[in-house]
Amino acid sequence: MEKKDGRVFIELEWICPNCDSRNKGSRKTCENCGAAQPDNVKFQRAADEKVVADEKSIEAAKAGADIHCGFCGTRNPATATTCSQCGGDLKEGKKREAGQVLKAAPPPPKSLTCANCGTENPGTAAACKQCGVPLKQAAAAPAPAKTAAAPARKVNPWFLGGIGALLLFCCVAAIFWFVLPSKSVKGTVTDLYWQTTTAVQEVQPVNYSNERGSAPSGAYNVSCHTESEEVCEEKTVDQGNGYAEVVQECHTESEQYCDYTLDEWTTIQSYDLSGSDNYPVYEEPNITSDQRVGNTVNTLTVTFSTSDGQKEYTPDSAAEFQQFEIGSVWTLKMNRAGGILSVEP
Ligand SMILES: [Zn+2]
Numbered sequence: 001m002e003k004k005d006g007r008v009f010i011e012l013e014w015i016c017p018n019c020d021s022r023n024k025g026s027r028k029t030c031e032n033c034g035a036a037q038p039d040n041v042k043f044q045r046a047a048d049e050k051v052v053a054d055e056k057s058i059e060a061a062k063a064g065a066d067i068h069c070g071f072c073g074t075r076n077p078a079t080a081t082t083c084s085q086c087g088g089d090l091k092e093g094k095k096r097e098a099g100q101v102l103k104a105a106p107p108p109p110k111s112l113t114c115a116n117c118g119t120e121n122p123g124t125a126a127a128c129k130q131c132g133v134p135l136k137q138a139a140a141a142p143a144p145a146k147t148a149a150a151p152a153r154k155v156n157p158w159f160l161g162g163i164g165a166l167l168l169f170c171c172v173a174a175i176f177w178f179v180l181p182s183k184s185v186k187g188t189v190t191d192l193y194w195q196t197t198t199a200v201q202e203v204q205p206v207n208y209s210n211e212r213g214s215a216p217s218g219a220y221n222v223s224c225h226t227e228s229e230e231v232c233e234e235k236t237v238d239q240g241n242g243y244a245e246v247v248q249e250c251h252t253e254s255e256q257y258c259d260y261t262l263d264e265w266t267t268i269q270s271y272d273l274s275g276s277d278n279y280p281v282y283e284e285p286n287i288t289s290d291q292r293v294g295n296t297v298n299t300l301t302v303t304f305s306t307s308d309g310q311k312e313y314t315p316d317s318a319a320e321f322q323q324f325e326i327g328s329v330w331t332l333k334m335n336r337a338g339g340i341l342s343v344e345p
């Protein structure tokens with residue numbers, strides 16, 4: 001990028017509302033039909049925008065927002081005092097809006113066909129390279145967007161409707177298969193299985209490193225550092241005169257990272273027990289005064305023999321598990337997928 005005193009400008013463009021021709025931002029009247037740019041026709045970014053390099057354009061870009069003559073509407077540079085068209089005093093004029101951040105132009109079409117002579121032109125061309133006739137904006141940037149969006153808009157409701165219907169169907173099917181009971185069968189308890197784990201824990205120092213944020217309370221051997229990063233964003237700002245300034249907006253983002261040690265209850269050993277009766281028990285290891293024991297149930301399984309074959313059921317609690325004595329008979333509510341929904345006496 002070429003820079004003059006640090007400021008970078010690009011030339012914008014505007015679309016003639018009279019004939020749809022694309023015009024360079026610096027032009028105050030349409031290159032094709034001669035119509036003046038009205039004050040409500042906004043500048044936009046060109047698909048093939050370039051950094052402005054010549055001194056005259058840079059001066060024009062720096063001059064500030066143009067003024068539309070209050071008498072005839074003609075666009076005049078900010079430096080003018082009287083209208084170039086009618087000679088009217090520009091104190092009565094209307095300054096163009098400036099300062100808006102402009103979005104990049106949509107990607108141009110691969111090529112543009114001249115309506116006049118049929119020549120294929122590059123997608124960014126403003127005028128036909130063969131006959132010089134302006135290539136209508138309607139056939140340039142917005143048009144492919146329209147043609148691309150239009151079928152999508154037509155398809156979308158159906159497509160979305162289709163997805164909606166499919167989701168609804170899946171929900172209904174899932175409820176039908178997995179939630180609604182389909183039948184009840186008698187089941188006899190043939191097998192029981194449980195497994196428990198007993199963990200012996202001790203307070204031990206645990207090291208943490210490079211943890212984002214500040215150290216928690218109770219931490220020791222704390223050492224923190226801050227990492228800063230400059231985050232920059234490029235913005236293209238309308239100058240109101242056919243040019244835009246490209247500015248870098250930067251700010252610093254900082255984040256703290258810490259190394260520290262925390263004393264935490266840590267499992268130093270665990271014991272598993274399992275059995276095939278109704279009463280899950282836990283290992284009772286000998287512990288020292290600075291140790292503790294944590295108990296967890298890992299598995300509770302009841303196996304029923306039914307006319308549909310063997311069914312496995314997982315009770316919610318040890319209390320529920322204790323009801324299922326070997327040989328007792330229960331009513332099993334089944335779903336269509338063959339799973340047990342509930343078990344009743
Ligand atoms: Zn025109």
Ligand SMILES: [Zn+2]
Nearest residue numbers: 069072083086
């Ligand atoms: Zn005028």
Ligand SMILES: [Zn+2]
Nearest residue numbers: 114117128131
């Ligand atoms: Zn042509």
